[in-house]
Amino acid sequence: MTPFSLKRPTSLSEASSAFAGDAAWLAGGHTLIPAMKSRLRSVETLVDLSAIPDLDSISRDDDRLVVGAMARHAAVAASPLVKAAIPGLAGLASLIGDPQVRNRGTIGGSIANNDPAADYPAALLALDAIVATTHGTHAAEDFFQGMFTTALDEGELITSVSFRVPRASTYAKHRHPASRYALAGVYVARFEDGVRVAVTGATTAAARWPAAEAVLNAAFAPASVGMLSFESENLATDIHAGADFRAHLAGVMLREAVTSLL
Amino acid sequence: MVASLKINGALHTASVPDETLLVDWLRDDLGLTGTHIGCDTSQCGACNVLVNGASAKACTLLVATLDGAEITTIEGLGTADALHPMQKAFRTHHALQCGFCTPGMVIAGVAIAQTHGADVSVDTIRHELEGNLCRCTGYQNIVAAIAAGAKDMAGSEGARIAGSAQ
Numbered sequence: 001m002t003p004f005s006l007k008r009p010t011s012l013s014e015a016s017s018a019f020a021g022d023a024a025w026l027a028g029g030h031t032l033i034p035a036m037k038s039r040l041r042s043v044e045t046l047v048d049l050s051a052i053p054d055l056d057s058i059s060r061d062d063d064r065l066v067v068g069a070m071a072r073h074a075a076v077a078a079s080p081l082v083k084a085a086i087p088g089l090a091g092l093a094s095l096i097g098d099p100q101v102r103n104r105g106t107i108g109g110s111i112a113n114n115d116p117a118a119d120y121p122a123a124l125l126a127l128d129a130i131v132a133t134t135h136g137t138h139a140a141e142d143f144f145q146g147m148f149t150t151a152l153d154e155g156e157l158i159t160s161v162s163f164r165v166p167r168a169s170t171y172a173k174h175r176h177p178a179s180r181y182a183l184a185g186v187y188v189a190r191f192e193d194g195v196r197v198a199v200t201g202a203t204t205a206a207a208r209w210p211a212a213e214a215v216l217n218a219a220f221a222p223a224s225v226g227m228l229s230f231e232s233e234n235l236a237t238d239i240h241a242g243a244d245f246r247a248h249l250a251g252v253m254l255r256e257a258v259t260s261l262l
Numbered sequence: 263m264v265a266s267l268k269i270n271g272a273l274h275t276a277s278v279p280d281e282t283l284l285v286d287w288l289r290d291d292l293g294l295t296g297t298h299i300g301c302d303t304s305q306c307g308a309c310n311v312l313v314n315g316a317s318a319k320a321c322t323l324l325v326a327t328l329d330g331a332e333i334t335t336i337e338g339l340g341t342a343d344a345l346h347p348m349q350k351a352f353r354t355h356h357a358l359q360c361g362f363c364t365p366g367m368v369i370a371g372v373a374i375a376q377t378h379g380a381d382v383s384v385d386t387i388r389h390e391l392e393g394n395l396c397r398c399t400g401y402q403n404i405v406a407a408i409a410a411g412a413k414d415m416a417g418s419e420g421a422r423i424a425g426s427a428q
Binding site: 001002003004005006008026029030033034036037038046048050051074097098099100101103104180 | 263279280281283302303304307310313316317318319321322323324326327329370373390392393394
């Protein structure tokens, strides 16, 4: 790694002052540190967020579940509060990476990175999430702006993510067997006012699936989604899977998710 | 950056460059070479250690961020004369061939036993072993060893590793 200076603030205001010049936030570090080790990334200042108290808290606030930015995937997966309010979200967290990744990786780090095959972005879109930061708030749909791109300004720090608690929801994921990233992952959430569906892994950035929402709002059943496959201008093709296969897999995951919610 | 960490129960002060990885500090400065460097890309789990009771890859942790943490390495589990129950189970079930991945596997096994208890299912063990790669023995005997080790740990005083296991 290229040498850097590490700051370890103990409050948000200290963190903001420490973030100066060529700087990056360090949350769980399980994307950033490998990137720095392979010299894809170098910074002069790394601001570690792990010593700031309460940034990992999880709480229920009326019809919303609020997850602190530094909540680790393992903590979300095991949280009685998450399991009671949104079991689908706890299930999603338990499928991220491997146990050692889940013990270190955080929700804030994951969504700030916005990897096109990351799991959390699908949950944020389907669960009508609001991302709170040191600068204000972003609706999930405004927050994610394409591959590895978000609405965050330089030095803007995510503090929490609040999810609207649905009547029921679940996440179905076809994992790449080696990386365990989603080749296609579909989050389905049923609210009183309708169904929301979001897809990750299949496209260059997670996205809502309006066609699936429309048929499920008409009748929530596997027959409604039939052989629906995911249509998008942004379907991804790489050495792991082509666009047609990913579009098809998204359909398979959609039917799996709908079936498990019946 | 100066950080104080408890390593296998003993307090150490690390005065190291900020970019120092935990695995390098353990191996090069403390001589604890049981924690291996396999892939060095956060995938293989040969460098697994317990951080406050939870398993983590020491190749992807900065020492400077671990001030106050309690770390358990393979050397902290047992000795050649008094193996930890999980180490014994690996021997009994022939869960290793070349042995390179074994320290990380044993650490993962201890974490699985502490999180899921004596009656952890084979499916759970397989899911929880996804962060560990073995290139020679295969996983059958490793899974069998962890299932047996989890049972033996429950009946063995002192087998539990301190820290805030989840």
